[in-house]
Amino acid sequence: MEVLKSKKDAIEQSKFIQDHQQQIDTAKEVWGIVDENFRITQTLENAIQSKAQMFDELLLKKVPGLTQEELDYLRQTIAGEVNKGKEALKDDKVKQLQDQVVSQNQQIQELQSTNFSLTKKLNDIQSAVQTAAQ
Known part of the structure; x- marks a missing residue:
């Protein structure tokens, strides 16, 4: 009897895991x-609300009977x-852009210094030519 009960429990747990994976x-x-x-969105706030709402609606059509709590959980899990991996890429891109800005600022300073020197x-x-011409 206990063997049947443990097999039943194992089957139920396996079904639960399969159902969850399918969800x-x-x-x-x-x-x-x-x-x-x-x-492409018009405003970020509207996009986030609309996106969450659309996710809930479509998921409910495919998996009827989910509670709002389950919908929220699945949405957060998938998100x-x-x-x-996106945060790491974003951080790398920000660092790369910051490095480019620093490099460009250095180049600008060098050009400004050269410009000042050449203008002088x-x-x-011009002063020497004017003095010689007089």
């Missing part, structure tokens, strides 16, 4: 649809998974 896979599919739909030499030459 995650469906949520990923829905995320892709929503993400594609919102690539975390999709966005986990030009003024000196």
